[in-house]
Amino acid sequence: MAPFKFEILKKSKTSRARVGKIQTAHGVIDTPAFLAIGTQGAVKAMSPRDLNEIGAQIILANTYHLLLRPGPDLIKEAGGLHKFINWDKPILTDSGGFQVFSLAHMRKVTEDGVEFTSHVDGTKYFLTPKSVLEIQTKFDSDIMMPLDECVAYPCDKKLVKKAVERTTVWARESKKALTPDEVGEGVRVLFGIIQGGTYKDLRRESAEEIAEIDFPGYGIGGLSVGEPRNEMLAMLEVVTGVLPEDKPRHLLGVGFPADILGAVKLGADIFDCVIPTRLARHGAFLTYDGAVNLRQKKFEKDFNPIDPGCDCYACRNFTKAYIRHLFWAREILSLQLLTIHNLRFYMQMMEKLRQEILAE
Amino acid sequence: MAPFKFEILKKSKTSRARVGKIQTAHGVIDTPAFLAIGTQGAVKAMSPRDLNEIGAQIILANTYHLLLRPGPDLIKEAGGLHKFINWDKPILTDSGGFQVFSLAHMRKVTEDGVEFTSHVDGTKYFLTPKSVLEIQTKFDSDIMMPLDECVAYPCDKKLVKKAVERTTVWARESKKALTPDEVGEGVRVLFGIIQGGTYKDLRRESAEEIAEIDFPGYGIGGLSVGEPRNEMLAMLEVVTGVLPEDKPRHLLGVGFPADILGAVKLGADIFDCVIPTRLARHGAFLTYDGAVNLRQKKFEKDFNPIDPGCDCYACRNFTKAYIRHLFWAREILSLQLLTIHNLRFYMQMMEKLRQEILAE
DSSP states (O other): OOOOEEEEEEEOSSSSOEEEEEEETTEEEEESEEEEEOTTSSOTTOOHHHHHHHTOOOEEEOHHHHHHTTOHHHHHHTTSHHHHHTOOSOEEEOOSHHHHHHTGGGEEEOSSOEEEEOTTTOOEEEEOHHHHHHHHHHHTOSEEOOOOOOOOSSOOHHHHHHHHHHHHHHHHHHHHHSOHHHHTTSSSEEOEEEOOTTOHHHHHHHHHHHHHHOOSSEEEOSOSSSOOHHHHHHHHHHHHHHSOTTSOEEETTOOSHHHHHHHHHTTOOEEEOSHHHHHHHTTEEEETTEEEETTSGGGTTOOSOSOTTOOSHHHHHOOHHHHHHHHHTTOHHHHHHHHHHHHHHHHHHHHHHHHHHHTO | OOOOEEEEEEEOSSSSOEEEEEEETTEEEEESEEEEEOTTSSOTTOOHHHHHHHTOOOEEEOHHHHHHTTOHHHHHHTTSHHHHHTOOSOEEEOOSHHHHHHTGGGEEEOSSOEEEEOTTTOOEEEEOHHHHHHHHHHHTOSEEOOOOOOOOSSOOHHHHHHHHHHHHHHHHHHHHHSOHHHHTTSSSEEOEEEOOTTOHHHHHHHHHHHHHHOOSSEEEOSOSSSOOHHHHHHHHHHHHHHSOTTSOEEETTOOSHHHHHHHHHTTOOEEEOSHHHHHHHTTEEEETTEEEETTSGGGTTOOSOSOTTOOSHHHHHOOHHHHHHHHHTTOHHHHHHHHHHHHHHHHHHHHHHHHHHHTO
């Protein structure tokens, strides 16, 4: 199996954007890249062959959800997550931290980690920097994320500072807990995560501290949690100015097309977001200008595809009128078709971004 | 476009079973055949390419549901049902009668037809023998069904007799309302429907009267509505003993694998049923012995496919443990995979039945 490797193929002359290639044990990822989210071991309404057809090179799975159900031991017994879900391309898993911190009143943070109560059956769990890596090792993820502390928006600076400090301490513990092969450019790698809320000095501090620990890639967390787009991009600019250029940067949980276009120019390489899949299940399709609600009356007799220029299965074969009918009739096929289109739209957007940078 | 034609290729030596071929304007149907149900213009959780992959040669769509939403005029404007739903193989539509009669307190039968209130928005509709054909003509269905009166089980003989008489009157009116091309072996054909509840003499009377009107094929209605299997088969035996041998017989709404195996031996050629798709959405897979609930704890760590001998996408790629996990996690993919398997199971069952008869 090929070890993890990131290579920059081209840097933009007008911005921090770059085109790259990440090599993992399960295949190559062309960057800038968008990761579809397979929360519970499946991208909602998509089969692996649908994912292959839209050009997905990697998916993200959520440690929080898979820890609760079906559990890391069962996944290990199945031969790892790739085998369990029948996806042979790369998988990135988060640490579960983001979901746990979203639980608000259902969790308790200490210096050692975070305790929380399962939303499924009320079982208590305690996550530590070490345990989240053990879990992700059982999954056999290609890219793992360390436990970090993510704050809400807006958030008092003192609390954010404390979260940054704890995130750094946990990042050091995480690196120590791994074998050298896993920390470095091994078969399975651990990224570092930058926090800092919407405070430039804290973002800089976090980026410097995490970069000093030295990881093969970096996640930028705690953005796209409610702050305005310009604030998000301002934070990203600080962070990508500090992080080493030769390592991939994952802007966690972002975003709408306009967010991604802005973030690529500031040097972000990897994105993941529920927007294309979640909005599909709400009956909307995505465009560069945002989401469009297909349930609208004006599409009732629109016998054109969602996007005549799109090459996805939905656009090649079905009209807006039909998919709208299916949505109102609560047919599962409407969710499948809208999800296929929205994810293909994101994949095409990333392809176009890469081509534009390469063509500069 | 080829006209409608039914050809018997082989008759069993030990039973009334036969292998045949129905030619329609949209392609061939090998009989005995099972029709997946695309109630609202989609087989639940299936795309047309999924249907092609499992070997579906024809689907059934429900006039009642499509009349209410999106309506026959919109479907006609889209170029007919095949084009609207992107399915280029044959489509059989029912008359809407069965659903309307199930509405019980929400409908009113007169000599001219049946009035009912939409379950979607409360609109009042009046179906007549003529109007249901106009609707199905707008759909451009390959095989149409006439308005009939279906009774509940059990039902008083006097009421069943009245329903049989009305069904015959409506069948005559239906035939009269069509152009000669549509009634005979034209591009679009109308089947007759036999009623009679669970009374042998009424079944015989109905079959004789409807056969005398002369249709290119016959639907056998009002069975599989709650009566025991042996009663259902006894009624079928009476009917197939009366109907002309050279016309296809569709046993409407049947059934479990054991029902179909029994009915084929009595000379039924076509079947449709929601069982494989509906049970999939309840987390069950089908076997010759009936349905098995995949949600059971005993499948938690079963890393084998649902059926190792099955060639469907679900069985080629996924384990029981994974599909069970997806089902408990309420993932749409579980419904897709179980539906694909259950329908492929039915298709394989029909293929095997045809092969067995041919090999006699």
